[in-house]
Amino acid sequence: MAMAMAAAATATAATAKIATRAQKSTFLSSQKHPLSPLSPNPTTFPKSLKLPTSSFPLSLKHSSSSIRLIPLAATSPTPTTNTFHGLCYVVRDNIDTDQIIPAEHLTLVPSKPDEYSKLGSFALVGLPSAYYPIPFIEPGQSQTRYSILIGGYNFGCGSSREHAPVALGASGVRAVVAESYARIFFRNCVATGEVYPLELESRLCDECTTGDVVTIELEECRLINHTTGKEHRLKPIGDAGPVIEAGGIFAYARKTGMIASK
Amino acid sequence: MALAFSSAIASTSSPLFKKGDMALSSPSFPSSSNLQKCTGRSSKSASTVVAVMSPPQPQQRPPSTTGSVKHAMTMTEKILARASERVRLEPGENIWVNIDVLMTHDVCGPGTIGIFKKEFGENAKVWDREKIVIIPDHYIFTSDERANRNVDILRDFCKEQNIKYFYDITDLSDFKANPDYKGVCHIALAQEGHCRPGEVLLGTDSHTCNAGAFGQFATGIGNTDAGFVMGAGKLLLKVPPTLRFILDGEMPNFLLAKDLILQIIGEITVSGATYKSMEFIGSTVESLSMEERMTLCNMVVEAGGKNGVIPADQTTFKYLEGKTPLSYEPLYSDEQASFVSEYKFNVSKLEPVVAKPHSPDNRALARECKDVKIDRVYIGSCTGGKTEDFLAAAKIFLASGERVKVPTFIVPATQKVWMDLYALPVPGSGGKTCSQIFEEAGCDGPASPNCGACLGGPRDTYARMNEPQVCVSTTNRNFPGRMGHKDGQIYLASPYTAAASALTGFVTDPREFLH
Numbered sequence: 080m081a082m083a084m085a086a087a088a089t090a091t092a093a094t095a096k097i098a099t100r101a102q103k104s105t106f107l108s109s110q111k112h113p114l115s116p117l118s119p120n121p122t123t124f125p126k127s128l129k130l131p132t133s134s135f136p137l138s139l140k141h142s143s144s145s146i147r148l149i150p151l152a153a154t155s156p157t158p159t160t161n162t163f164h165g166l167c168y169v170v171r172d173n174i175d176t177d178q179i180i181p182a183e184h185l186t187l188v189p190s191k192p193d194e195y196s197k198l199g200s201f202a203l204v205g206l207p208s209a210y211y212p213i214p215f216i217e218p219g220q221s222q223t224r225y226s227i228l229i230g231g232y233n234f235g236c237g238s239s240r241e242h243a244p245v246a247l248g249a250s251g252v253r254a255v256v257a258e259s260y261a262r263i264f265f266r267n268c269v270a271t272g273e274v275y276p277l278e279l280e281s282r283l284c285d286e287c288t289t290g291d292v293v294t295i296e297l298e299e300c301r302l303i304n305h306t307t308g309k310e311h312r313l314k315p316i317g318d319a320g321p322v323i324e325a326g327g328i329f330a331y332a333r334k335t336g337m338i339a340s341k
Numbered sequence: 342m343a344l345a346f347s348s349a350i351a352s353t354s355s356p357l358f359k360k361g362d363m364a365l366s367s368p369s370f371p372s373s374s375n376l377q378k379c380t381g382r383s384s385k386s387a388s389t390v391v392a393v394m395s396p397p398q399p400q401q402r403p404p405s406t407t408g409s410v411k412h413a414m415t416m417t418e419k420i421l422a423r424a425s426e427r428v429r430l431e432p433g434e435n436i437w438v439n440i441d442v443l444m445t446h447d448v449c450g451p452g453t454i455g456i457f458k459k460e461f462g463e464n465a466k467v468w469d470r471e472k473i474v475i476i477p478d479h480y481i482f483t484s485d486e487r488a489n490r491n492v493d494i495l496r497d498f499c500k501e502q503n504i505k506y507f508y509d510i511t512d513l514s515d516f517k518a519n520p521d522y523k524g525v526c527h528i529a530l531a532q533e534g535h536c537r538p539g540e541v542l543l544g545t546d547s548h549t550c551n552a553g554a555f556g557q558f559a560t561g562i563g564n565t566d567a568g569f570v571m572g573a574g575k576l577l578l579k580v581p582p583t584l585r586f587i588l589d590g591e592m593p594n595f596l597l598a599k600d601l602i603l604q605i606i607g608e609i610t611v612s613g614a615t616y617k618s619m620e621f622i623g624s625t626v627e628s629l630s631m632e633e634r635m636t637l638c639n640m641v642v643e644a645g646g647k648n649g650v651i652p653a654d655q656t657t658f659k660y661l662e663g664k665t666p667l668s669y670e671p672l673y674s675d676e677q678a679s680f681v682s683e684y685k686f687n688v689s690k691l692e693p694v695v696a697k698p699h700s701p702d703n704r705a706l707a708r709e710c711k712d713v714k715i716d717r718v719y720i721g722s723c724t725g726g727k728t729e730d731f732l733a734a735a736k737i738f739l740a741s742g743e744r745v746k747v748p749t750f751i752v753p754a755t756q757k758v759w760m761d762l763y764a765l766p767v768p769g770s771g772g773k774t775c776s777q778i779f780e781e782a783g784c785d786g787p788a789s790p791n792c793g794a795c796l797g798g799p800r801d802t803y804a805r806m807n808e809p810q811v812c813v814s815t816t817n818r819n820f821p822g823r824m825g826h827k828d829g830q831i832y833l834a835s836p837y838t839a840a841a842s843a844l845t846g847f848v849t850d851p852r853e854f855l856h
Binding site: 173175177178181182183185186187188189190191205206207208232233236237238239240241242244259260261262263266267270271318322327328329331332337338341 | 433435437448449451452454455456459460462479480485487488491494544545546547549561562563564565566569572573575576577579611612615616642645647700796797798799800818820821822823825827828
């Protein structure tokens with residue numbers, strides 16, 4: 080699987096219909112852990128992030144994943160697009176990989192295009208409906224309307240299964256913005272390029288509601304919630320920057336001469 | 342009342358270690374003198390373990406004349422330094438590490454293979470056919486076609502690449518008819534001698550950290566990283582700082598390693614060790630068997646930990662005797678090494694604990710949950726399905742003499758464990774085996790060895806929770822839906838606690854049966 084950075088959503092200037100929020104999701108505070116976790120402070124370096132991304136016309140998303148995953152080197156230079164724009168879906172803390180993609184679906188092999196799409200259709204189907212009354216993917220659909228996922232701390236905890244970021248990416252998520260990540264999940268995001276893992280220090284999950292229209296500007300390290308009118312500061316990508324910039328672990332390894340070029 | 346005290350001694354805001362620290366320090370290792378049994382490696386005297394670098398020098402000699410500058414490192418740092426051919430490194434550094442063993446299984450193997458072929462070429466060869474261990478174990482005894490196909494994919498690849506270690510299964514109707522089949526990957530790795538002190542082991546499974554019990558760096562990775570390792574034999578890893586857990590005191594007879602790790606996770610939360618290494622030392626740790634040490638390291642990932650380590654000692658070397666033809670060289674944390682925090686536990690004061698739904702850090706005393714009615718008990722998985730786990734459960738059933746009040750599922754981790762259930766006499770039983778005791782107690786099984794219902798699996802998986810029930814389990818995670826049904830409630834517990842709960846039909850402290 081080539082490491083094209085799926086971070087590039089073309090700025091769909093097409094004005095997304097601002098969804099009327101029929102229901103505010105209510106989140107039980109019992110879900111939040113009483114002890115605040117020790118802040119592990121993964122090292123972040125204040126680099127301004129330049130993201131060489133390719134932009135894919137939206138329609139390509141629905142075709143074979145092999146088109147989607149062209150190595151960066153093979154694409155002709157396009158104007159870099161360092162923004163994501165779309166509706167957000169808000170989840171709480173400690174969203175583990177079983178909620179992101181229940182284990183019974185792990186027989187699907189992510190490197191097979193048709194099974195890749197199937198994984199997408201099951202993304203976040205493990206969320207208990209009592210706490211998440213709005214389904215992430217509408218019944219009968221295989222893609223989500225929400226391209227930005229907003230979470231609390233320790234997002235992606237649990238298994239090392241790469242099916243987790245793959246399912247999110249295949250479902251249509253472009254970026255996750257969480258207070259903190261579990262390490263294997265974060266690593267898998269970076270390695271696959273399926274979703275762009277962003278961090279921020281505030282409880283964004285408390286300030287956004289599923290259905291809010293959101294824009295993420297990577298270079299400015301900023302998230303704008305058009306629905307609430309608020310702006311939020313994002314953390315710079317940090318150590319993962321060079322790997323993401325190169326286009327994933329394989330591209331980075333080739334770039335730095337660790338493995339032979341293809 | 343739990344009287345364990347934990348004190349976190351946080352480091353100051355200055356760098357984790359002193360730069361320019363010239364003092365050469367002798368490595369710290371368990372207080373009992375240990376003979377290094379590894380072959381052909383340096384051992385200057387019978388009772389000291391020499392650091393991987395040059396031997397300690399007298400302090401008055403200025404560093405410039407020794408030609409080598411040392412700085413104190415933790416065990417994890419040392420292992421990664423050696424594996425990346427670096428003399429020294431610091432937490433936070435990203436380094437290319439040479440991998441000693443790569444493990445994958447039926448769930449992630451096919452995806453890993455797909456990436457390997459796409460990136461390295463259809464006809465590419467793996468970096469070392471003897472360093473890859475492929476272990477089908479997750480979805481084996483099922484009629485799910487895709488699951489069965491995934492094992493076939495592994496087989497085809499192993500044939501094509503002439504992979505040395507492939508623990509294959511072809512006859513699903515009778516696991517015993519498959520001489521190569523082992524079962525749960527992490528236990529198979531240990532039992533088949535693939536875990537060696539000082540080495541770097543990566544696996545496409547979060548509980549790969551289980552192998553840290555052998556004093557090696559072991560952690561879980563995804564398909565893409567594994568596909569990379571398959572071709573390149575190395576991986577870019579970030580050096581984690583280390584949290585140290587000092588467990589001292591005599592282990593009470595009603596406590597098991599599972600209680601210790603649940604205690605710790607409850608203390609630091611599910612993200613308390615994120616990006617960090619967890620090092621376990623102390624007299625209690627030294628007294629633990631290898632299987633108990635594995636249980637401790639197994640759940641490091643449930644605290645967010647990158648890897649867990651326990652210093653290798655006589656117990657380790659004895660376990661490894663005859664298991665591996667390869668030599669190994671253990672590494673140990675320097676005395677002067679810096680740890681992010683240290684936690685001290687007085688184990689003799691601890692009580693049996695459970696992790697209540699829906700988080701491994703939702704710790705509670707087992708005795709405080711005695712009013713929780715349960716529907717079933719599950720004893721199995723890499724965390725709680727090893728031979729000693731079953732011996733522990735059998736001990737409780739034996740002490741009671743009664744039958745279980747709820748369905749109690751017995752799922753041995755590997756073929757070897759399964760055989761032990763039928764062969765080993767349970768102490769104090771007058772020669773009965775675990776299987777006999779389980780049968781007399783009215784348990785279900787023993788089932789074919791595999792991961793089973795620990796993670797739910799295909800619908801027809803043995804002991805899968807298909808209804809919203811309450812289960813006490815010796816497994817490792819209890820997030821919503823973990824064992825199948827989204828509204829199932831899982832109480833993580835030790836084998837003692839699980840067996841005791843099975844006997845009463847409520848969450849039960851094993852002291853009810855152990856006197």
